[in-house]
Amino acid sequence: MMTLFRRAVLPLGLAAALFVLPSAVPAGQRSYAATHGAAPFVTEHLIPGSDLDLAQVDLTLPAAKVVALTIDDGPDANDPQILDILRAHGAKATFFYIGAKIPEHHGIARLVAASGNEVGSHTQTHPMTTDLKPTEREWNLAQAEKALASVGVQAAWFRPPYGDVDGALAALARHHGMATVLWTADSQDWKDTGPDVIRHRIVERLAPGAVVLMHSTKAATVAALPAILEEGERRGLRFVTMSEWEAAMRQSVTPELALLHPAPRRH
Numbered sequence: 001m002m003t004l005f006r007r008a009v010l011p012l013g014l015a016a017a018l019f020v021l022p023s024a025v026p027a028g029q030r031s032y033a034a035t036h037g038a039a040p041f042v043t044e045h046l047i048p049g050s051d052l053d054l055a056q057v058d059l060t061l062p063a064a065k066v067v068a069l070t071i072d073d074g075p076d077a078n079d080p081q082i083l084d085i086l087r088a089h090g091a092k093a094t095f096f097y098i099g100a101k102i103p104e105h106h107g108i109a110r111l112v113a114a115s116g117n118e119v120g121s122h123t124q125t126h127p128m129t130t131d132l133k134p135t136e137r138e139w140n141l142a143q144a145e146k147a148l149a150s151v152g153v154q155a156a157w158f159r160p161p162y163g164d165v166d167g168a169l170a171a172l173a174r175h176h177g178m179a180t181v182l183w184t185a186d187s188q189d190w191k192d193t194g195p196d197v198i199r200h201r202i203v204e205r206l207a208p209g210a211v212v213l214m215h216s217t218k219a220a221t222v223a224a225l226p227a228i229l230e231e232g233e234r235r236g237l238r239f240v241t242m243s244e245w246e247a248a249m250r251q252s253v254t255p256e257l258a259l260l261h262p263a264p265r266r267h
């Protein structure tokens with residue numbers, strides 16, 4: 001069996017980690033966010049492998065009125081300007097960095113890491129991870145971990161490139177100390193559309209608990225950011241880091257919803 005073969009070639013500790021961790025997304029199957037554009041607010045699709053059951057989160061509570069902006073593909077020359085915009089609005093974001101780009105933008109990466117925003121891992125080389133052998137996956141995450149450490153970051157979050165993730169990759173990320181997160185709102189800014197289109201796509205899905213996907217590599221995204229933050233403020237939403245988002249979601253778990261939506265059995 002393919003999965004057994006994969007486990008057999010991995011180091012013992014890693015194989016043990018894969019064995020005990022739940023595989024919410026079956027191995028070899030691309031994520032819901034990758035195939036549908038965005039994930040629903042459901043644990044297995046948004047934060048695969050997490051013990052936080054999003055079905056038990058009461059999104060009407062004041063504590064849940066948070067949005068996580070996630071900004072992928074940096075470090076990038078646009079990052080200092082993004083920091084200024086975030087600061088002007090009292091907002092925070094999470095930057096998912098590509099390890100291979102860190103040496104070239106070392107100063108910027110350090111600046112972002114020290115800014116009070118969060119920095120996560122977006123792998124070393126931005127591959128389609130389900131195409132990789134287990135040893136290549138391990139290399140990619142480990143190299144990114146080293147690159148991030150060179151700017152003082154120990155990532156708590158992992159964003160798979162293209163949302164391409166399976167249960168084994170989410171388990172491997174967890175072995176590296178990272179939770180995996182997809183997104184509920186896709187700016188589709190990589191299509192090189194203008195700021196108005198980007199703003200519209202995000203604002204449509206700007207709601208409590210939203211996780212927004214953007215890219216720091218696009219000037220139009222930077223141009224759209226102030227209006228997105230202003231609209232969020234109008235709706236009483238706070239823009240927080242991924243770790244703050246998770247804390248807010250855990251704080252908003254309610255016993256009533258837990259009874260209505262009991263946690264699914266782990267096999």
Ligand SMILES: [Zn+2]
Nearest residue numbers: 072073161162
């Ligand atoms: Zn990316």
